[in-house]
Amino acid sequence: MRVLTAEQMRDLDRQAIEEIGIPGLVLMENAGRASAEALLRAFADRCCAPVLILCGKGNNGGDGFVVARHLRNRELKVEVLVLAPREKIGGDAAVNLAILERCGQTVRFVPDDESLAAALVDARAGLIVDALFGTGLSSEVRGHYRRAIDWINASGLPVVAIDIPSGVDAGNGHILGRAVQADLTLTFAAAKLGHLLSPGAQCCGRLEVIDIGIPKHLRPRPDDLHLWTRWEEAATLLPERPATGHKGTFGHLLVIAGSRGKTGAAILAAEAGLRGGCGLLTLATAASAQPVVAAALAEAMTEPLADDDGGISVDALPAVRRLLEGKAALALGPGLGQTPRTAAFVRQLVADCGLPLVLDADALNLLAADLSVLAPGRRIPPVMTPHPGEMARLVGCSVAEVEQDRVAVARTFAVRHGVVLVLKGAPTLVAAPDGRIGINGSGGPVLATAGSGDVLTGLIGALIAQGLAPFEAARLGCYLHGLAGDRLARRHGAAGVLAGDICRELPAARAALNPKGETAC
Numbered sequence: 001m002r003v004l005t006a007e008q009m010r011d012l013d014r015q016a017i018e019e020i021g022i023p024g025l026v027l028m029e030n031a032g033r034a035s036a037e038a039l040l041r042a043f044a045d046r047c048c049a050p051v052l053i054l055c056g057k058g059n060n061g062g063d064g065f066v067v068a069r070h071l072r073n074r075e076l077k078v079e080v081l082v083l084a085p086r087e088k089i090g091g092d093a094a095v096n097l098a099i100l101e102r103c104g105q106t107v108r109f110v111p112d113d114e115s116l117a118a119a120l121v122d123a124r125a126g127l128i129v130d131a132l133f134g135t136g137l138s139s140e141v142r143g144h145y146r147r148a149i150d151w152i153n154a155s156g157l158p159v160v161a162i163d164i165p166s167g168v169d170a171g172n173g174h175i176l177g178r179a180v181q182a183d184l185t186l187t188f189a190a191a192k193l194g195h196l197l198s199p200g201a202q203c204c205g206r207l208e209v210i211d212i213g214i215p216k217h218l219r220p221r222p223d224d225l226h227l228w229t230r231w232e233e234a235a236t237l238l239p240e241r242p243a244t245g246h247k248g249t250f251g252h253l254l255v256i257a258g259s260r261g262k263t264g265a266a267i268l269a270a271e272a273g274l275r276g277g278c279g280l281l282t283l284a285t286a287a288s289a290q291p292v293v294a295a296a297l298a299e300a301m302t303e304p305l306a307d308d309d310g311g312i313s314v315d316a317l318p319a320v321r322r323l324l325e326g327k328a329a330l331a332l333g334p335g336l337g338q339t340p341r342t343a344a345f346v347r348q349l350v351a352d353c354g355l356p357l358v359l360d361a362d363a364l365n366l367l368a369a370d371l372s373v374l375a376p377g378r379r380i381p382p383v384m385t386p387h388p389g390e391m392a393r394l395v396g397c398s399v400a401e402v403e404q405d406r407v408a409v410a411r412t413f414a415v416r417h418g419v420v421l422v423l424k425g426a427p428t429l430v431a432a433p434d435g436r437i438g439i440n441g442s443g444g445p446v447l448a449t450a451g452s453g454d455v456l457t458g459l460i461g462a463l464i465a466q467g468l469a470p471f472e473a474a475r476l477g478c479y480l481h482g483l484a485g486d487r488l489a490r491r492h493g494a495a496g497v498l499a500g501d502i503c504r505e506l507p508a509a510r511a512a513l514n515p516k517g518e519t520a521c
């Protein structure tokens, strides 16, 4: 599903109104009416007490007036508070305010702390509708708006946010001072980045997208494409598994990983490759680590590589070049260590390797010093899977700077270096070399466990080996990894699940996602 920036939403709105000629009042009516219906579907039992509707001075408040009218039409009691003076309400919102009042609804104006406090003392509600700010929020929330948000959050009542929880920046998910914590968010036309990116995502509760009649053929400008990877989209990415297939059909993945003391990372990446469905897997590692990995994973072929103090040496390159023959993809990095000779090995291998690549962990750290080996313009873009710390090293900034604008950091890097960039986090982002951004819709804190990233690396490698293009493999890999975690969290809770458990859950997650299999997780 496409996700919009606040600017793109404004542009769609503008096109619908100015170019197509749909009056803004019609869009507001559709938004408010459908919101009232959705609210009743979700919270009918809360509506015997009055519904308290808090409205701001913009069109989000206007939606609140329409919601109030439609709830009244169903003979429900509503209380409407407007946090601005009457004369500040203009445009379509003012039209709907006048209609609401002519329907007999009392509307209280509480434009300052004192009047707001007095009104809230009197308020008796079973449910709150937050129509204070929508996509028009442009600066930090202060004064009586901030106090209203604090009151909402402390009320203990269920909260329905209209369009976006007030205080969340629709463009990036930042919280501007304070934000409403909603149980249900009803947004219009499409999800916005602010609904999916943290910390805004955690304020939304359940997110429902409502059709307000913006014609489907309109394309928002700028044309940046953000795609939300949810169940439906991930299912369409699954590689075929023909009944006549054999292990050669499903690709041979080469994993180069591990060093003395870091064999677990190599084992997890390799096991995830096999559980991710590749037909054959070879795990090449430092000679001193090879007996350990061979004993741990009977199903993988293993190869000992020239060893330098427990890590892979640059002298391993000729043997590795032979190993690349006949392989469908190479996953490189987990547990390699960071000795200078391993660094030389990784740089030369990445520079020469014509196979599809998945680069993670130590491979990222070793490449950070000289990204020129990525050589933009490769026929098949490498996939890189940094967590925010590794991303910060790759771009030479702080983790806080990465977190400040994760979408821009991921997109800029992917475009500049011609790679598919998987920026891990909540949510994980997948940036393509052409600037598209996938926003992963599965997973949670259950995935924050040692070795979880190694599993993701092996899984993405396996999906490429099965024939997926790197951007699709990365999007599906992130979704399946998160889905495996979600399924485990449902059974065991979000803490204490091991990376090996995530790995073992991958086949069941994939089976659940298969449109031909019926089980939902």
Ligand SMILES: NC(=O)C1=CN([C@@H]2O[C@H](COP(=O)(O)OP(=O)(O)OC[C@H]3O[C@@H](n4cnc5c(N)ncnc54)[C@H](O)[C@@H]3O)[C@@H](O)[C@H]2O)[C@H](O)CC1
Residues within 6 Å of the ligand: 009, 013, 024, 027, 028, 031, 056, 057, 058, 059, 060, 061, 062, 063, 132, 133, 134, 135, 136, 137, 138, 139, 140, 141, 142, 145, 162, 163, 164, 188, 189, 212
């Ligand atoms: N197609 C649609 O999605 C439709 C959306 N609708 C709703 O309209 C809002 C956007 O309306 P807009 O008037 O542009 O902005 P807001 O209502 O979000 O309010 C902004 C309002 O508040 C002022 N303001 C901004 N920041 C602050 C601040 N920190 N403190 C105080 N005041 C602030 C600003 O100057 C404005 O006056 C969208 O979200 C939908 O809910 C339409 O109903 C129909 C179509």
Ligand SMILES: [K+]
Residues within 6 Å of the ligand: 060, 130, 131, 132, 133, 134, 161, 162, 163, 164, 165, 166
């Ligand atoms: K709102």
